[in-house]
Amino acid sequence: MKILVCISSVPDTTSKINFTADKSAFDKNGIQWVINPLDEFALTKAIKLQESQGATVTVMNVGDAGTEPVIRKALAIGANDAVRVNLDPKDSYSTAKEIASVAQNGGYDLVLCGKESIDYNGGSVPGMVAQLLNQPFVNASVGLDVNGSEATAVREIEGGKETISVKLPAVIAGQKGLVDEKDLIIPNMRGIMSARTKPLQVVEPTSSEVKVQGVSYDSVPPRAAVKMVSPDNLDELVRLLHEEAKVI
């Protein structure tokens, strides 16, 4: 079985988000880059399938050369090889097109993604890839088993979960729950050393059609100063919530 895991390189979760002075772009100054945390669940699931079923795991990223450290980290976690599409992605559609093209050429049985990236929060790439490939799609997946040419996926629904059987090839977008938090793999020295020699293929993009543009960006306005209430005066808190904020 061949698995393709799509990873996005995103600002570390502790990053303060700033925009350039003209507000036209995200300010990358001083940012540490990490594998999108939701993609890490997908990657770890793929490594588990590699161990239990002898699957091969290819990681891929659409990005410029600056994303290679993050790709190497995915290799250190255990992926067999990697593909980088040499394109600084501008929107979900252009990203999805490149992923679909790599998936198509490589004949993968399963494409695994995180359900959204924590930077632009599109939540759009996995579904677009599925449609471009004309394959079934399961989103918000919190469980996955593969049995021959069929997968059983559990997806989160509002107030519950649903178990689905899916014909492969398919696209599955995962989130926390796909694997346990404690099972996420922290690369060890051997992994890091071997990642250096694993193949990382760079391919040029097939198209650069963009459908959505980020015209400008704003930061979140600060909240008014907090009003502190004494624990001995909870009547005051209730009054504020009732009369001032009008939320109870």
Place this chain on the structure above:
Amino acid sequence: MSVFVYAENINGVYKKAAFEAVSYAKAVADQAGTAVTAISVNPTDSSDLLYKYGATNVINIKDEGLKNFSAKAYAQAVSEVADGNIIVFPHTTDASSVAPMLAVMKNFSLITNVLEAPESQSPFQVKRKAFSGKGFMHAKAEGEGVILTVSQNAFGVKENAVSGSEEVKNLSVVNEDTKVISHEQSSGKLDLKEAEVVVSAGRGMKGPENWGMVEDLANTLGAATACSKPVSDIGWRPHTEHVGQTGKAISPNLYIAIGISGAIQHLAGVNSSKTIVVINSDAEAPFFKSADYGVVGDAFQILPALNEKIKAIKG
């Protein structure tokens, strides 16, 4: 040309997110001087509920093959009936799975997590949530058609009654790729993303056995319950309650955070709440910087007392 909107239902019953999406579509249609057509799959609820928020036409798709959800089959069905160039969805789990597939089918632009009415319609430009609630993006759609998903609790549900009419469309969409094996839904539990009030607790609660007082307060307030990430990692609470950058992003009217430090990753998912109350024993907890109201004290004493006081005014 109509503005189309996908009115999501669960087991035939419209979700609050459906009313919000229709309210949003109505605002878009008013700007454009046109009307709203709502699309629903196998609803049992009356279309009157959608007229109330501004849908002049309701297309009820009847299809036994769509009894179970499949993102692809639903996208196919919506694609067959939505012949306008603006299609609105709520940003729910199901709708945000259908929208990207539909966008590719129709060759439309897709803008997700939309917060406000469009800034302009030609070109189509709208404000959306980005960077896990740490920033906003003004997104412009290229090309003719656009699909939007509206962030829950952002635009709000707005009554705008029109006199409407309903049309039934019988479809038979083929779905051979996926099959639902089992479906578990806990009934009666308030959906976290739809809830107007959320009571949330963190590691400060010390253990799962202490969640009774969190639930009591939530019951009094008619609130949903949530938790911080470590709480769901340790298994004190189900991961479906985990809010934050890697959990759910929510925007209730009132968010009460108890024994939660207010780490940046937690804040990312909750700071678009309209009012934030923080209860923490540590006066230095970072969360106080992002709160509207704060109480420094022991949750184990404050929670029961607060619950009684709120009960009293709720009468």
